[in-house]
Amino acid sequence: MARIGVFVCHCGENIGRTVDCARVAEELGKLPGVAHAIDYKYMCSDPGQALIKQAIAEKKLTGVVVAACSPHMHEKTFRRACGSAGLNPFLCEMANVREHCSWIHEDRDAATDKAVDLARFIVEKVKRNVPLETIRIPVTKRALVIGGGIAGIQAALDLADGGAEVILVEKEPSIGGHMSQLSETFPTLDCSQCILTPRMVEVYQHPNIKLMAYSEVAEVGGYIGNFDVKIRQKARYVDAANCNGCGACQKACIVRKVPSEFDEKLGKRTAIYVPFPQAVPNIPVIDRASCAYFKAKAKGVKKDACGKCKEACSKGAIDYEQADTFVTEKVGAIVVATGYTLYSIGKDQPEGLRGYGEYGYGTIPDVIDGLQFERLASASGPTAGKILRPSDGKEPKRIVFLQCVGSRDPAKGIEYCSKICCMYVAKHTMLYRHKVHDGQATVFYMDIRANGKGYDEFVRRAIEEDGARYVRGRVSRMYRDGETIKVQGFDTLSGEPVVIDADMVVLATAIRPQPGIEQLAQKLSASYDAHGFFNEAHPKLRPVETNTAGVYLAGACQAPRDIPDSVAMASAAAAKILGLFSKAELEREPTVAKVDAALCAGCFHCERVCPYGAITRIEVRDRKGNLVKIVAEVNPGVCQGCGTCQATCPSKSVELQGFTDEQIWSEINALLA
Amino acid sequence: MALPAEKIEAFEPRITAFVCNWCTYTGADLAGTSRLQMDPNVRIIRLPCTGRIDPLFVIKAFERGADGVIVSGCHPADCHYTSGNYHARRRFAVFNEILGFLGVEPERLTFSWVSASEGQKWREVVNDATARARRLGPFDAFRALAGRSA
Numbered sequence: 122m123a124r125i126g127v128f129v130c131h132c133g134e135n136i137g138r139t140v141d142c143a144r145v146a147e148e149l150g151k152l153p154g155v156a157h158a159i160d161y162k163y164m165c166s167d168p169g170q171a172l173i174k175q176a177i178a179e180k181k182l183t184g185v186v187v188a189a190c191s192p193h194m195h196e197k198t199f200r201r202a203c204g205s206a207g208l209n210p211f212l213c214e215m216a217n218v219r220e221h222c223s224w225i226h227e228d229r230d231a232a233t234d235k236a237v238d239l240a241r242f243i244v245e246k247v248k249r250n251v252p253l254e255t256i257r258i259p260v261t262k263r264a265l266v267i268g269g270g271i272a273g274i275q276a277a278l279d280l281a282d283g284g285a286e287v288i289l290v291e292k293e294p295s296i297g298g299h300m301s302q303l304s305e306t307f308p309t310l311d312c313s314q315c316i317l318t319p320r321m322v323e324v325y326q327h328p329n330i331k332l333m334a335y336s337e338v339a340e341v342g343g344y345i346g347n348f349d350v351k352i353r354q355k356a357r358y359v360d361a362a363n364c365n366g367c368g369a370c371q372k373a374c375i376v377r378k379v380p381s382e383f384d385e386k387l388g389k390r391t392a393i394y395v396p397f398p399q400a401v402p403n404i405p406v407i408d409r410a411s412c413a414y415f416k417a418k419a420k421g422v423k424k425d426a427c428g429k430c431k432e433a434c435s436k437g438a439i440d441y442e443q444a445d446t447f448v449t450e451k452v453g454a455i456v457v458a459t460g461y462t463l464y465s466i467g468k469d470q471p472e473g474l475r476g477y478g479e480y481g482y483g484t485i486p487d488v489i490d491g492l493q494f495e496r497l498a499s500a501s502g503p504t505a506g507k508i509l510r511p512s513d514g515k516e517p518k519r520i521v522f523l524q525c526v527g528s529r530d531p532a533k534g535i536e537y538c539s540k541i542c543c544m545y546v547a548k549h550t551m552l553y554r555h556k557v558h559d560g561q562a563t564v565f566y567m568d569i570r571a572n573g574k575g576y577d578e579f580v581r582r583a584i585e586e587d588g589a590r591y592v593r594g595r596v597s598r599m600y601r602d603g604e605t606i607k608v609q610g611f612d613t614l615s616g617e618p619v620v621i622d623a624d625m626v627v628l629a630t631a632i633r634p635q636p637g638i639e640q641l642a643q644k645l646s647a648s649y650d651a652h653g654f655f656n657e658a659h660p661k662l663r664p665v666e667t668n669t670a671g672v673y674l675a676g677a678c679q680a681p682r683d684i685p686d687s688v689a690m691a692s693a694a695a696a697k698i699l700g701l702f703s704k705a706e707l708e709r710e711p712t713v714a715k716v717d718a719a720l721c722a723g724c725f726h727c728e729r730v731c732p733y734g735a736i737t738r739i740e741v742r743d744r745k746g747n748l749v750k751i752v753a754e755v756n757p758g759v760c761q762g763c764g765t766c767q768a769t770c771p772s773k774s775v776e777l778q779g780f781t782d783e784q785i786w787s788e789i790n791a792l793l794a
Numbered sequence: 795m796a797l798p799a800e801k802i803e804a805f806e807p808r809i810t811a812f813v814c815n816w817c818t819y820t821g822a823d824l825a826g827t828s829r830l831q832m833d834p835n836v837r838i839i840r841l842p843c844t845g846r847i848d849p850l851f852v853i854k855a856f857e858r859g860a861d862g863v864i865v866s867g868c869h870p871a872d873c874h875y876t877s878g879n880y881h882a883r884r885r886f887a888v889f890n891e892i893l894g895f896l897g898v899e900p901e902r903l904t905f906s907w908v909s910a911s912e913g914q915k916w917r918e919v920v921n922d923a924t925a926r927a928r929r930l931g932p933f934d935a936f937r938a939l940a941g942r943s944a
Contacts, residue, residue, distance in 0.1 A: 226831065235834050764846030792859050
């Protein structure tokens with residue numbers, strides 16, 4: 122027979138004012154199985170908790186019900202108190218008679234009746250509670266960082282400096298990300314490469330970091346503390362162990378006019394290439410699609426296939442036979458830092474987005490985007506830092522910058538603000554004026570959002586010191602007129618239409634998540650929003666965690682982010698993971714699902730509905746080793762305890778601990794007094 | 795079979811609410827912290843997620859004396875467990891269809907999304923469900939069948 126103790130809290134006057142707590146205790150005391158029922162002014166206070174502990178010992182209680190505030194407030198408090206008195210914490214539950222009763226009703230009788238009911242339900246439930254043991258799972262103290270931009274680099278370095286082993290996976294041939302493409306950064310105008318490349322080298326040389334460039338995450342299995350990650354190392358056709366980065370192969374390459382991804386197609390590269398001179402690792406890759414050797418081979422030409430790079434390599438590092446390889450790594454936590462891509466105004470758009478026909482769908486050669494302008498302004502860029510327009514190489518004397526291209530435009534499918542454009546456009550106008558002293562920059566803007574440290578001052582400087590002309594309004598159309606581009610807009614401050622002749626137009630196009638992010642999110646069982654940005658676990662209180670335990674976020678994969686934000690997120694994620702790794706074992710609430718193998722029919726409906734992939738299939742064999750059936754099993758490390766499997770299970774063979782059918786049924790049965 | 799006006803006054807419906815722990819339960823907590831006064835007829839049963847709510851719970855509640863039932867959880871795309879509420883939505887779309895067949899007026903079952911920040915909305919859900927059940931009168935068809943009188 123159950124011996125339940127009921128403890129009714131007055132919460133000062135918060136409950137006592139509208140609920141007759143003495144009557145609640147009295148009524149509950151009459152219930153079968155209730156061995157002890159009292160009321161007290163402040164149950165959560167030390168003397169209040171002492172009453173509970175004392176009663177557990179003296180009355181030999183088998184369960185505790187505290188009728189007080191919301192369990193979100195004090196369930197942990199009371200469970201801890203029970204635990205310290207030797208009662209399994211999961212035999213203690215709370216009835217919410219404050220938020221759900223005394224605070225929302227005035228009629229004392231009605232409120233008291235309701236409080237009695239609420240406590241009664243919980244008493245019936247607790248009678249069916251069973252002791253649960255905290256789940257302990259081991260932790261692999263290695264982390265995987267996906268993405269080698271500034272966020273991934275920061276996370277990897279912080280983790281490695283904190284003593285954790287790190288695997289940094291980057292899909293491009295070099296780490297560095299978009300930051301390595303930038304010329305100078307706002308609001309200090311310090312050179313991006315100057316601050317980034319030492320960090321890249323540090324990653325390469327750090328004893329705790331294993332850098333896997335030109336690699337992608339193929340599969341993710343397991344759960345927090347125990348992920349198994351399969352990584353595909355794409356074939357470079359260059360043996361990394363032998364290559365000394367001399368660059369002879371690139372000099373020898375006969376294919377010299379491949380548009381460079383790093384230079385945003387404004388510059389050219391060879392078919393065997395490193396993306397940029399400071400690349401880390403400084404090991405070239407052969408771009409199979411443009412390589413003369415591979416093209417010839419694909420056509421079936423045996424002799425005279427190019428092979429120039431192989432001849433030029435003194436180390437014999439070129440290996441045309443190299444194939445993709447797969448490695449599986451065990452890690453305890455994962456940081457997603459996959460960054461962003463820029464929206465393109467072209468005709469071909471992913472579902473839900475629309476291009477800008479009014480801006481020529483990207484066919485006007487001197488209409489470029491922000492990253493292209495960065496490459497033009499960069500000393501390492503295709504023009505060696507001279508601002509020259511792509512069509513004829515002339516110096517543009519009139520540049521128009523357009524903010525919010527795509528961003529904040531529901532008609533084009535993106536309602537959000539891309540956050541960084543106001544700042545980089547201001548920076549572009551300054552860089553432009555510093556390089557072309559007689560040039561005029563005109564900016565079309567909707568609003569100026571310069572809300573960071575030193576940001577507003579920076580925009581002001583662009584206008585006041587560097588002569589940028591800011592026009593508040595949108596551009597409705599642009600078209601070529603001989604050598605100039607006619608930019609038709611509307612100045613909403615003067616209320617007049619404007620037409621500006623420009624030599625070049627720079628579009629601040631929207632920030633979008635990297636393509637393929639949905640597939641990555643699915644591999645990680647992490648959720649993403651309508652635009653494909655990863656969802657954080659809580660927008661305010663858990664900004665760098667996902668809802669999947671052990672998976673963290675850094676940088677622009679979560680939302681448009683500037684460099685300081687990305688770095689802050691990366692350090693936060695690293696701190697979270699180092700906290701996780703500081704324990705020998707992870708402790709988890711045992712409210713997870715459990716399968717009764719005897720009842721399970723093996724239909725695996727649970728497997729289909731589980732949001733976490735926590736269901737695995739196991740074989741049940743008889744003593745002779747014959748297969749009897751295949752049943753479901755729940756991995757307690759992965760299960761988060763939603764209980765969807767239980768409501769779906771036709772044979773009721775899976776039970777969510779702490780919310781079993783028996784417990785809920787008994788609550789419902791208590792509806793009628 | 796709505797009740798005449800004077801009987802509606804005297805009848806206090808009993809409503810059971812099956813809510814998820816993360817959105818609606820917390821939204822109801824917020825209603826409390828905001829001291830939003832509402833009808834005292836609803837009794838909440840807390841579950842981790844609407845995905846955990848078995849339609850049989852609803853039938854059982856009606857059998858055990860409920861005159862109305864509320865099922866409420868996180869808004870679509872807000873589920874703490876990513877997708878439990880989608881399963882619940884499908885389940886209850888089908889369940890609604892068979893409710894009438896079971897002899898329960900479909901208006902006795904309220905399905906809603908109440909987020910953790912929607913204390914105000916929770917009050918509306920509670921008051922509306924109570925008013926509807928009050929209008930419909932006591933639900934005793936199941937108990938009559940079971941040979942028990944209400």
